Structure formats: C-alpha cells, structure tokens
Amino acid sequence: MTVAAESDFVQLLTPEGERTEHPQYGLDLAPQELRGLYRDMVLTRRFDAEATSLQRQGELGLWPSSFGQEAAQIGSGRAVQEGDHVFPSYREHGVAWCRGVDPTNLLGMFRGVNNGGWDPDADNFHLYTLVIGSQALHATGYAMGVAKDGADSAVIAYFGDGASSQGDVMESFNFAAVYDAPVVFFCQNNQWAISMPTEKQTRVPLYQRALGFGFPGVRVDGNDVLACLAVTKSALERARRGEGPTLVEAYTYRMGAHTTSDDPTRYRMSTEVESWRRRDPVQRLATYLTAEGWADRAYLDSVEEESELLGRRVREAVRVMPTPDPNLIFENVYADGHALVDEERAQFAAYQASFADEGEGK
Template identity: 80%
Template sequence: MTVESTAARKPRRSSSKRASAGPKQPAAAEIQLVQLLTPEGKRVEHPEYSIDLSAEELRGLYRDMVLTRRFDAEATSLQRQGELGLWASLLGQEAAQIGSARALRDDDYVFPTYREHGVAWCRGVDPTNLLGMFRGVNHGGWDPNLNNFHLYTIVIGSQTLHATGYAMGVAKDGADSAVVAYFGDGASSQGDVAEAFTFGAVYNAPVVFFCQNNQWAISLPTEKQSRVPLYQRAQGYGFPGVRVDGNDVLACLAVTRWALERARRGEGPTLIEAFTYRMGAHTTSDDPTKYRRDEEQEAWLAKDPILRLKTYLEQTGCADEAYYAEIEAESDVMAKRIREGVRSMPDPDKMAIFENVYADGHALVDEERAQFAAYQASFADAEEGN
C-alpha cells in the first residue's frame, strides 16, 4: 500500500483542531460600498456622501469615460501592430479615474502609476504624450508642473512616498491645496506604501491615497495579499478609510471630493479603495486567461461603468442619440490623431542617454560615451566594408 493511499484512509481532523488559518476576508457582497449609481443605472442616495450634478456635468463625465476608453483601445491596437513596446490598459477602471480626477482642483497635485490615463486626460495631458514612453522615445512627454500631474511611475508603490513628501511640503508652505497618490491593490503590499501611510499620518499631510483595487496584482488575487479589506488598513495608521464602488463615477467623484476637502482643512490623509475590475490584461505582455475565469469577467462586465451612466442619462433625458453620435465622431477624430502622432514620433538621439546624468559631467560617463560612439561607428564601418 502506498503512502498516499494510507494517508487517504486516515480520518481528517476537524477544523477546530487544526491550526487557525486566520480571519477570512469578507465577500464583496458583505462589505458596504459607497454607491450612488447602481449597475442598472438607478440613482440612489447615501447618508454621508451626496452629490448634485447638472445634466451638462453628467454628460461631461460620460464623454471623459468614452474618450478615455477609446484612447486606451487605440493604444492597445498600436502595441499589437508593433508601434508600442508595451501598454497597460485601464479598461474597466474609467469611473474610478474620471470620477476621482474631476474632484481635483487645478492647484492640487497628482502622483500616478503607469495606468492613470483617465486622470491624465482630466489633467489636460495630451494622450499622445502618454505614448512616448511606451514607444521608447522619451521618459515621459510632458512637463509635470504644467498640469500638476507627475510623470508615470513604473516602480510599484514608490510614488506614494513622493506624494506624501510633496504634501508635507504643501503643508509647510501654508497652501490649501491637496495631493493624490494613485496606486493599485498590488502596490498596497509594498513597504513604500506602508511608509507613506506612516509619514502621512504622523505629519498630518494633505494627501489622499487612492487605491484602485482591480482584484488582480498581475496574476495574484487580492485575497492572497490581505485578510481584511484594503480600506481597513487605514485604521492602523490613524486616518479614515472608505471603500467606494469603483465602477460608479458619481460615487468616486463624491468620495474623492470629500477626502480632498478634508485634506485641505488640515485634517490629514484618507485612504480610498475604489473596488473595481481590470477587464483587460495587466499589460499587453500578460495573458489573463491563464489565471482567471471567464465567469468572473462576465459578472464584472454587467457592472460596466460607462453603460450604467449611459442608462442613467437616457432614463433622465439628459442625453439623446445625437449626443452619443457626437461623442463617437469626436472619438474617431481623436483616434486618428493619436495614430498619426505615434507613427510620426522621431527616434531619439542615441547619444542623449549620456546627457543630464551628472550636472557637471563625470569621467566615467565620458568614457562610456566614447565606447558607445565607437560601437555605433562599427556598424557604419561594416556596411562600408560590404
């Protein structure tokens, strides 16, 4: 008899006698979300977070989400065509980004990750400029201080420390502006985020930590990172945490506006967990079919952020078919401009990588520059020899 079959015959111990596995994270249905617009497009009220928007403002939110999604789709297509080296899609997270970004004032400052294309749109960054880094022709094609929107951060979680330090400086300057740090559920496991929470709380920094919990840190589900809902982590640092329906643009706007006003009043940080879903791949180098079920994606598809706002607009008579056609035409024009803009981006000077490494130059960099120049020249010499 094999060891395996012997083990199979032994009675299992009861769960009460086994080592405790710790508290189980509650199911999403058990956790109260701040929600103002249901997946069916029905408007509901919340006792603590309310918002009153005009028909024009509602149409503006819809336009932002539609154009952001179209831009994202174009970028994905460009990567598949070999025009970009990589792309990180925001598909499904439009409400979290547009809602939170439209709560910002011009003098607020944003520290993004590499997926905040909707936030960049709201801050006035040209979509084409976002693609230079992914094409490999620059390190970010915009001036961060022009739109108070920092360059994309690839290092996971590090921008939360940058945001907290900046917010501490804002407080010392006596300004009444606020700072927002965007990060994902995966980044919440990084030490940088824990340190940012500590500094933000101790120094009462005017910073809003906006976590887009899209359920997957590449292939790792949220329950493998935390035994409690992410927003509850704020309790241990001494500031409030709120979980909001991340597919509800109205709720994201209302909660973020509340958190920003709180920060401006000198009441310190807030952690917002936008409970949403990444409908696409982590990046274009990822294959999500390897680790998640089709049923899961279909369930979230029914909660689509754009569809629910469109339903509400139709039910309230705030938009008609002519308006939707106008937005569709605008998205076509934008997509064409982006395609042409990406393909016409000039390649950078190969020697530029040695510039601005040191303010006053360095002997080692000079040596490396000379070696690289000689290496490049060798290709020309080989071609002439042929």
C-alpha cells in the same frame, strides 16, 4: 464577504443605472456635467483601445490598459482642483486626461522615444512611475512640503491593490499620518496584482489598513463615476482643511490584461470577467442619462464619433514620433556630469561609428 453587504461601501449609481443617495457623500451635478463625465470615460476608453492596438501592431513596446477602470479614474480625476498635485502609477490614463495632458504624450515612453513625455509642472501631473508603490512616498513627501509652505492645495497618489502591500506604501501611510500630510491615497483595487487575486494579498479589505495608521479609509464602488467623484472630492477637501490623509479604495476590475505582455486567461475565469462586464461604468452612466432624458441616441453617437477622431489622431501621432539620438541616453544621469558616464558615452559613440565604417567598406 460580499461588497453589497458592507455598510460603508459608497455607491451613488447602481449597475442598472439607478441613482441612489448616501448620507455622507452627496453629489448634485447638472446634466451638462454628467454628460461631461460620460464623454470623458468614452474618450479615455477609446484612447486606451487604440494604444492597445498600436502595441499589437508593433508601434509600442508595451501598454498597461485601463479598460474597466474609467469611472475610478475620471471620477477621482475630476475631483482634483487646479492647484492640487497628482502622483500616478502607470495606468492613470483617465486622470491624465482630466489634468489636460495630451493623450499622445502618454505614449512616447511606451514607444521608447522619451523618458516621460510631458512637463509635470504644466498640469501638476507627475510622470508615470513604473517602480511599484514608490510614488506614494513621493506624494507624501510633496504633501508634507505643501503643508509646511501653508499652501491651500492637496496631493493625491494613485496605486493598485498589489502596490498596497509594498513597504514604500506602508511607510508613506505612516509618515502621512504622523505629519497630517494633505494627501489622498487612491487605491484602484482591480482585483488582480498581475496574476495574484486580492484574497491572497490581504486578510481584510484594503481600505481598513488606514485605521492601523490612524487615519480614515473608505471603500467606494470603483465602477460608479459619481461615487468616485463624491468620495475623492470629500477626501481632498479634508486634506486641504489640514485634517490629514485619507485612503480611498476604489473597488473596480481590470477587464483586460495587466499589460500587453500578460495573458489573463491563464489565471482567471471567464465567468468572473462576464460578471464584472455587467457592471460596466460607461454603460451604467449612459443608462442613467437616457432614462432621465439628459442624453439621446444622437448625443451618444456624437461622442462615439468624437472618440473615433481621437483614436485616429493618436494613431497618426505615434507613427510620426521622431526617433531620438541614441546618445541622449547618457544625458541627465548626473547633474554635473561624471567621468564614468563620459567614458561610456565615448565607447558607445565608437561602437555606433563602427557600423558606418562597415558600410563604407562594402
């Protein structure tokens, strides 16, 4: 089954950069807004590339790249309103950008200097979740609370194709459906759950799983920023109207490794990667903008220059991040403290002090 053959595959911008229409998901953006989406994707990609380089240089312990998934993240991220809440996994760098989180704050956890790096309440963007799929339950519970409070807002949860097989995600689908929770489940199907291809994860397209729980699912071209924006906007509006959850499957591709500890050449063919490279989301929008006369070479170059400045700022910020006190690991374990944690803290302090004693004896 090919994606192009599916009548419910939403696409507003072809891989060749040609604008199309969809009967259900219309979108009318001004040239300035389109240029803004292009800028978002270019800067997000440059930040991601810099983070990957920093990990290779030993400045970060690990990095999960979002290369290739910029359209899915920027499109959906720009659909989120100020009062909405976002529950990410660990790869939503573009969504964080849309929410106003400083890119440098995303790197502290991967450098090992903090447990998150930003205040979730500041921009309604919750901390990255490394436990696969658990954020779907967090988002659903939060959305149920939003509904009980009568708030005019929605919740969106991000996860990948691999996480869609987790029990936590299935439970969240059921709770969201039964309680008409105002939540959008945004699955970035990047074709690979580390080394496991999608066809070995499910017998049906992922978006169809929603039907079994009693709410709609839609598959969108995840490399089309316009389609991702239109579909997510519609799903969030539906949630705010009290009509319950929606599952959005963004059909995209992870161009790089799962994380910097992964070697994708061991399990996927280079021909597959090249076929997806021709569907590049950034180039697709650039082609459309230039064809319509809404962006020229000078503008595209200016965005590239801005992205280089961002890369430099990120690089400099990471290298001056202060090393935290090792004893802070014992803080915030329990709200009111715990005797066993106090004992472990004392043992660790004595262990640290033993190195100082050795130094004095030399």
